[in-house]
Amino acid sequence: MSVSDLSALNAQRATPGARVREVHDSFHGDLLEVSMGPHHPSTHGVFRMIVTLDGETIVKLKPVFGYLHRNHEKLGETVTYLGSMPYTDRLDYLSSMTNNWAYALAVEKLAGQAVPERAEYVRVILAELTRLLNHTCLAGFLMQDCGCSGTPLMYAFREREYILDLFESLSGSRMMCNYQRFGGCRVDPSADWLAGAQKLTDRYGTFLDEFETLLTGNEIIMARTQGVGKLSPELAISAGVTGPMLRATGVNYDLRKVDAYGVYPRFDFRVPLGDHGDVYDRYMIRVLEMRESIKILQQALAGLPAGPIMDPKAKLRSFRPKAGEAYGRIEGPKGEIGFYLLSDGSPNPYRYRIRPPSFINLTVLEDMCLGHTVADAVIILGSVDIVLGEVDR
Amino acid sequence: MESPEQIRDRLLARFPGAEISVVTNPGIAAQHSLLLGAAHARAIAEFLRDDPTLKLDQCSNVTGIDWPEKEIVETKNISTPDPANPAAPPKVVEQKTKRLQPGFLEVVYHLYSITHRHGPVIFRLRTGNRTDQATVPSLTPVWRSCEFQEREVFDLFGVTFVGHPDLRRILMWDEFKDHPMRRDYVEPDDYEWEPTPHGAVLEKAKAHYPTPPAPAAVAPVKGAVA
Amino acid sequence: MLGTGLLQGLGVTAKNFVGSFHDPARLTTIEYPEVKTKLPEAYRNFPFLVTENATDPMGTLRCVACQICEKECPPQCIYIEKSKDKKPDATGKPQLFPAVFAIDTSVCMSCQICVEVCPFEAIKMDQVYEIATTDRFSALLLNREQLAKSNAYYHEIHPTEAAEVDARLAAERKAAEEKAAAAAAAKAAAAAAKASPVAKPPLTA
Numbered sequence: 001m002s003v004s005d006l007s008a009l010n011a012q013r014a015t016p017g018a019r020v021r022e023v024h025d026s027f028h029g030d031l032l033e034v035s036m037g038p039h040h041p042s043t044h045g046v047f048r049m050i051v052t053l054d055g056e057t058i059v060k061l062k063p064v065f066g067y068l069h070r071n072h073e074k075l076g077e078t079v080t081y082l083g084s085m086p087y088t089d090r091l092d093y094l095s096s097m098t099n100n101w102a103y104a105l106a107v108e109k110l111a112g113q114a115v116p117e118r119a120e121y122v123r124v125i126l127a128e129l130t131r132l133l134n135h136t137c138l139a140g141f142l143m144q145d146c147g148c149s150g151t152p153l154m155y156a157f158r159e160r161e162y163i164l165d166l167f168e169s170l171s172g173s174r175m176m177c178n179y180q181r182f183g184g185c186r187v188d189p190s191a192d193w194l195a196g197a198q199k200l201t202d203r204y205g206t207f208l209d210e211f212e213t214l215l216t217g218n219e220i221i222m223a224r225t226q227g228v229g230k231l232s233p234e235l236a237i238s239a240g241v242t243g244p245m246l247r248a249t250g251v252n253y254d255l256r257k258v259d260a261y262g263v264y265p266r267f268d269f270r271v272p273l274g275d276h277g278d279v280y281d282r283y284m285i286r287v288l289e290m291r292e293s294i295k296i297l298q299q300a301l302a303g304l305p306a307g308p309i310m311d312p313k314a315k316l317r318s319f320r321p322k323a324g325e326a327y328g329r330i331e332g333p334k335g336e337i338g339f340y341l342l343s344d345g346s347p348n349p350y351r352y353r354i355r356p357p358s359f360i361n362l363t364v365l366e367d368m369c370l371g372h373t374v375a376d377a378v379i380i381l382g383s384v385d386i387v388l389g390e391v392d393r
Numbered sequence: 394m395e396s397p398e399q400i401r402d403r404l405l406a407r408f409p410g411a412e413i414s415v416v417t418n419p420g421i422a423a424q425h426s427l428l429l430g431a432a433h434a435r436a437i438a439e440f441l442r443d444d445p446t447l448k449l450d451q452c453s454n455v456t457g458i459d460w461p462e463k464e465i466v467e468t469k470n471i472s473t474p475d476p477a478n479p480a481a482p483p484k485v486v487e488q489k490t491k492r493l494q495p496g497f498l499e500v501v502y503h504l505y506s507i508t509h510r511h512g513p514v515i516f517r518l519r520t521g522n523r524t525d526q527a528t529v530p531s532l533t534p535v536w537r538s539c540e541f542q543e544r545e546v547f548d549l550f551g552v553t554f555v556g557h558p559d560l561r562r563i564l565m566w567d568e569f570k571d572h573p574m575r576r577d578y579v580e581p582d583d584y585e586w587e588p589t590p591h592g593a594v595l596e597k598a599k600a601h602y603p604t605p606p607a608p609a610a611v612a613p614v615k616g617a618v619a
Numbered sequence: 620m621l622g623t624g625l626l627q628g629l630g631v632t633a634k635n636f637v638g639s640f641h642d643p644a645r646l647t648t649i650e651y652p653e654v655k656t657k658l659p660e661a662y663r664n665f666p667f668l669v670t671e672n673a674t675d676p677m678g679t680l681r682c683v684a685c686q687i688c689e690k691e692c693p694p695q696c697i698y699i700e701k702s703k704d705k706k707p708d709a710t711g712k713p714q715l716f717p718a719v720f721a722i723d724t725s726v727c728m729s730c731q732i733c734v735e736v737c738p739f740e741a742i743k744m745d746q747v748y749e750i751a752t753t754d755r756f757s758a759l760l761l762n763r764e765q766l767a768k769s770n771a772y773y774h775e776i777h778p779t780e781a782a783e784v785d786a787r788l789a790a791e792r793k794a795a796e797e798k799a800a801a802a803a804a805a806k807a808a809a810a811a812a813k814a815s816p817v818a819k820p821p822l823t824a
Contacts, residue, residue: 086732
């Protein structure tokens with residue numbers, strides 16, 4: 001590929017705004033095509049990018065997917081509604097509780113299933129714990145991508161461990177929780193468990209203070225991340241970007257506020273917004289969201305009502321929703337995770353579709369990386385927060 | 394937010410002659426959708442995105458659905474009065490008519506408005522058939538988020554999106570031939586032989602591996618010959 | 620001042636480094652396999668079949684081969700063949716039993732759905748995690764002899780849950796016995812009534 005192809009390359013881009021920066025340095029010459037991944041430590045799994053470089057500047061970036069593809073949606077058509085629940089754990093394996101919730105919410109919409117109040121509160125508690133876990137890990141991984149080898153990631157993993165312990169003692173498994181059911185949750189959290197969750201919530205702010213002292217004001221991190229991978233709000237909306245990435249561009253859109261699903265309207269929390277839409281903003285948004293999550297957790301733990309955890313009318317076996325379709329979505333830690341279900345009245349869904357947030361957030365990866373170096377592409381990818389189990393499905 | 398019927402009426406006023414109908418969702422969720430004809434789909438999509446009261450600026454979800462051709466048996470009771478004896482109860486003959494409902498592929502778009510915080514507005518596009526007319530217009534130029542999702546529908550369902558800037562396989566590899574999400578997809582059967590309780594898998598594997606290791610030492614398997 | 624953030628960050632790492640020497644709470648790792656953590660009671664990994672009596676495991680399986688778990692198992696790792704004949708279960712009621720019950724642990728994902736759908740409390744989740752073998756075929760395909768574990772073992776790993784299950788089963792059995800006793804009493808009364816012509820109400824006035 002030669003430089004003369006550049007104008008043709010710019011012409012065929014989907015968004016007219018995304019142009020390649022004109023570079024005129026001593027390396028200016030023939031373009032070089034590099035395949036990054038699928039076995040590259042910075043790609044967070046088996047993700048591959050075909051990067052075209054002019055010197056060290058990225059002029060084209062094509063993501064390649066599918067190395068972890070197992071046709072999850074086809075599997076969903078071959079098993080019962082309940083049978084898909086443990087498979088949803090394996091989508092975004094860092095946040096199985098929110099995947100469970102999104103799927104349970106879609107099925108409850110499809111079947112008109114009510115959920116008891118206590119279960120709604122427990123779901124909020126678990127979803128916010130998942131958000132803490134996911135964002136903490138992401139911050140650790142992002143710093144790893146920046147080159148801070150080990151320390152921030154290990155601190156993040158230390159805290160993640162306490163949350164995983166809570167998940168394990170409640171659901172029986174650390175990551176593959178399989179906890180939510182249509183019409184409630186599987187087991188009722190005991191008083192001991194709630195005391196543990198309360199202790200963790202009380203302590204988490206202190207950890208965040210420590211973590212922020214380590215990272216937020218660090219001059220090297222600022223130099224590496226500020227102004228890198230900028231995303232405009234218009235492009236973010238058009239490209240269906242959701243979650244912290246969208247809010248980092250300054251668009252106030254949080255499904256917890258917009259859809260007001262579950263019992264979220266009862267809690268008092270703010271939606272942090274970014275100004276620049278760069279990597280640093282995406283990191284900061286996540287830290288601020290964790291602070292808000294702690295606030296939600298405090299309120300949910302204080303207001304947890306007594307009562308049943310499962311709707312007594314909920315059916316476990318021979319569950320057959322009426323024919324029809326439903327799309328249910330929630331605000332997962334990575335963005336809008338939605339399930340589209342089409343029922344024909346049989347025990348298996350006729351169509352089972354997942355709207356994976358990190359897959360759709362990758363649409364703008366090329367636009368964010370153009371004009372930056374390979375080292376920047378690594379941290380831009382890190383700030384998107386992808387999990388390949390969900391991207392490839 | 395406007396109901397699908399209201400949106401249809403406004404669209405029909407704006408685009409006279411366009412094929413627009415409301416598909417009712419019989420389920421409890423009652424998320425009704427609009428069925429658009431291919432000819433005006435792109436213009437309608439742009440209208441939905443830019444219309445100040447709708448402003449559906451985010452296309453959240455793009456899905457394919459496969460509807461293979463289906464034989465529908467209709468039973469009709471035809472009663473013929475007895476001409477000889479009009480007072481007697483008429484003779485009832487059950488008549489069965491078979492009709493073949495042609496198959497098609499469907500693409501479903503879920504739209505939301507970030508500006509006005511409403512949604513979803515759902516619309517569907519249908520292909521002519523499942524073989525040579527499996528095309529719909531691409532909406533990637535309208536919403537960028539369709540880019541990967543339409544590629545996925547193309548890959549897994551075999552719907553060709555006319556006007557897509559980069560229509561390639563996305564999850565399956567380029568040399569792959571079939572479309573795995575179609576209902577009549579036949580999965581490959583060259584599994585490695587291993588003792589397994591999955592009878593169907595073992596039967597398929599046997600065709601490729603005619604002399605499996607003696608299954609004497611292992612637990613009985615479905616369909617295994619002793 | 621440039622570099623303040625850096626120095627503050629270094630302070631945090633220094634604090635953590637020194638802290639890990641004198642504060643046991645900061646030591647978050649253990650020396651596996653010499654030391655093992657205590658598993659939470661809810662921990663689950665791979666199912667097993669509950670037997671009432673450890674001395675006769677195959678005779679006292681709670682499983683009645685209804686095949687619900689086989690049907691519901693998402694990865695289809697359970698394989699059951701029903702017995703041809705019936706034999707008495709723990710309560711003496713004749714029941715079918717699984718002639719073959721195999722679980723392919725290389726496919727099983729420990730999702731617990733078999734446990735939830737089982738109406739007979741016959742299959743429960745185990746807590747084993749050191750099950751690596753050198754033979755990936757037959758050693759990972761467990762048959763019913765390998766799967767059967769006693770109720771006492773179940774009590775050992777999930778005490779709270781097992782106590783609840785036992786109480787429920789005992790209540791069910793008691794209800795069944797009472798019903799049977801009542802039915803027998805009614806039958807006996809009817810038989811007695813039939814046998815004694817005195818008590819029999821006159822058929823004709």
